[in-house]
Amino acid sequence: MSKYRKNPVPVPVPTPVTQPFWDATKEHRLLLQRCAKGHVFYYARTHCPECLSNEVTWVEASGRGKLYSYTVARRPQAPEFAEDVPYIIAAITLEEGPRMTSLLVEADPDNVRIDGPVEVAWDDLDELAMPYFRPVR
Amino acid sequence: MAGLHGGAAIVGIAEFAPERKPSRSWMGCEVYSELARQALDDAGMSIRDVDGIITGNNLQEAQMFIPATLIEYMGIESHFSEVLDLGGASGAGAVMRAAAAIEAGLCETVVCIIHTTMPQINPNVPRIQRARDWGGGVWGSPQAEFEIPFGAIQGSYGYAMIANRYRHEFGLTYEQLAKIAVDQRTNALANPKAVFRGQPITIDDVLNSPMIVDPLHMLEIVMPCFGGAAVVVTSKERAARGRNRPAYVIGAGENTTHRSVTYDPDFTHSPIKAAADRAFAMAGIKRDEVDMASLYDCYTITVLLTIEDAGFCAKGEGPKFVEEHDLTYKGDFPMNTHGGQLSFGQSGMAGGMSHITEAYLQLTGRAGERQLKRCDTVFVNGNGGIMSEQVSLVLRGE
Numbered sequence: 001m002s003k004y005r006k007n008p009v010p011v012p013v014p015t016p017v018t019q020p021f022w023d024a025t026k027e028h029r030l031l032l033q034r035c036a037k038g039h040v041f042y043y044a045r046t047h048c049p050e051c052l053s054n055e056v057t058w059v060e061a062s063g064r065g066k067l068y069s070y071t072v073a074r075r076p077q078a079p080e081f082a083e084d085v086p087y088i089i090a091a092i093t094l095e096e097g098p099r100m101t102s103l104l105v106e107a108d109p110d111n112v113r114i115d116g117p118v119e120v121a122w123d124d125l126d127e128l129a130m131p132y133f134r135p136v137r
Numbered sequence: 138m139a140g141l142h143g144g145a146a147i148v149g150i151a152e153f154a155p156e157r158k159p160s161r162s163w164m165g166c167e168v169y170s171e172l173a174r175q176a177l178d179d180a181g182m183s184i185r186d187v188d189g190i191i192t193g194n195n196l197q198e199a200q201m202f203i204p205a206t207l208i209e210y211m212g213i214e215s216h217f218s219e220v221l222d223l224g225g226a227s228g229a230g231a232v233m234r235a236a237a238a239i240e241a242g243l244c245e246t247v248v249c250i251i252h253t254t255m256p257q258i259n260p261n262v263p264r265i266q267r268a269r270d271w272g273g274g275v276w277g278s279p280q281a282e283f284e285i286p287f288g289a290i291q292g293s294y295g296y297a298m299i300a301n302r303y304r305h306e307f308g309l310t311y312e313q314l315a316k317i318a319v320d321q322r323t324n325a326l327a328n329p330k331a332v333f334r335g336q337p338i339t340i341d342d343v344l345n346s347p348m349i350v351d352p353l354h355m356l357e358i359v360m361p362c363f364g365g366a367a368v369v370v371t372s373k374e375r376a377a378r379g380r381n382r383p384a385y386v387i388g389a390g391e392n393t394t395h396r397s398v399t400y401d402p403d404f405t406h407s408p409i410k411a412a413a414d415r416a417f418a419m420a421g422i423k424r425d426e427v428d429m430a431s432l433y434d435c436y437t438i439t440v441l442l443t444i445e446d447a448g449f450c451a452k453g454e455g456p457k458f459v460e461e462h463d464l465t466y467k468g469d470f471p472m473n474t475h476g477g478q479l480s481f482g483q484s485g486m487a488g489g490m491s492h493i494t495e496a497y498l499q500l501t502g503r504a505g506e507r508q509l510k511r512c513d514t515v516f517v518n519g520n521g522g523i524m525s526e527q528v529s530l531v532l533r534g535e
Contacts, residue, residue: 012282043283049400069305069404071297072351078290089287089294089350091399101289101399109351114305130286 149180224521252365325476390415
């Protein structure tokens with residue numbers, strides 16, 4: 001039962017490689033990866049997008065970051081989001097450096113501050129939790 | 138010396154007028170064939186002259202063997218056959234590749250054809266599935282797993298996020314963005330093929346149209362259409378004997394850095410810069426030698442960023458630039474004189490082709506009411522995905 005969406009579909013379908021990322025969401029841990037040379041990145045994969053190293057380990061993110069940009073969808077961009085309008089799609093720069101796109105929740109669509117601090121807001125679904133973000137007040 | 142040297146030229150074009158509903162119930166082979174026939178006709182050439190083909194990535198009759206299927210259907214003997222998958226940059230990318238193949242001596246005459254699948258999209262396929270298709274959203278794709286479930290679907294949200302970041306860093310008013318749509322509509326009024334011909338708009342009309350994704354209004358977003366276009370590129374020697382004034386490909390540059398906007402390194406400094414810089418350096422011309430700018434315009438913000446990143450004004454000065462310049466065919470910075478895709482219509486992947494076909498009409502003095510007094514040099518930019526794939530061309534009529 002989603003806290004933030006009326007009908008939370010589509011739900012991500014993990015692959016064998018990304019399964020640990022989604023397993024960790026159930027414990028409300030947001031995982032990034034770090035390669036042997038120290039590059040930290042999102043999303044889960046086998047090779048570093050900076051140096052193509054295949055020596056990759058999981059690291060836990062703080063869950064804090066800054067809002068890089070956003071948009072308010074006044075019209076649904078897919079029927080599955082029809083009951084959620086207006087909803088806020090956001091690009092977040094995580095404290096550790098990587099960027100991710102998520103929904104900004106618990107926010108007033110008409111008063112969103114770019115570069116303002118945000119933190120992860122977990123939305124528990126059956127098999128995993130979605131890492132959404134909310135403004136830090 | 139590396140690069141293109143004008144050893145190849147555009148000599149003929151064809152374009153179906155964009156349509157809201159397709160008037161033809163054709164499969165892909167028929168569309169490709171008819172576009173090729175019309176473009177060769179324009180060039181004064183025959184299918185026997187063609188020894189290369191570049192197509193879009195869509196042929197509903199074939200998931201694989203697309204060039205061979207078309208080569209067989211049209212009766213071509215091809216020495217250079219390629220499927221291009223650069224989204225809206227496919228048209229410019231095709232011309233660049235054709236010119237390179239011709240200069241390298243791999244073939245002499247290439248027909249580049251991009252179209253939208255003509256019959257209506259199967260109504261039984263839910264829209265979310267189409268969105269996933271557009272987003273490469275099959276299982277295991279990063280889009281399917283880390284973008285689409287978070288609402289990052291289709292393209293509008295991404296361009297809107299770019300626009301908001303731009304507003305934050307440099308300042309940008311709704312009116313400034315709307316001016317781009319209005320000037321392009323003025324151009325479309327002089328284009329009988331434009332889907333919005335006969336429908337003038339004002340800045341207020343743009344601002345009063347529904348807000349879709351902040352800060353982009355409905356009239357700042359392309360209208361999906363059906364259509365297609367073809368361009369014939371041939372050798373300099375062959376072009377000199379042709380029917381039309383050749384448009385030599387004297388500069389080209391390509392740059393792709395990401396698929397999803399999330400991983401666009403800097404929303405306000407687009408990958409267009411590297412593509413355009415390469416094209417201008419290769420052509421050896423300055424920005425003020427350009428007579429017309431043909432800039433991919435899926436959204437108003439795309440145009441603003443392209444004007445800046447292609448070097449027509451400094452970073453951050455785009456809003457003032459569009460305010461102070463008349464962007465119509467009558468103006469001091471003629472841009473997207475066909476109306477742009479915003480007012481001409483976006484025929485899917487073929488949308489980017491319209492910037493090339495219009496450039497060629499202008500370069501050959503065949504743009505009718507909207508013909509520029511002088512048009513010898515055109516800059517074209519194609520943009521795919523969400524500011525992802527970029528291909529810039531400099532075309533020179535001689």
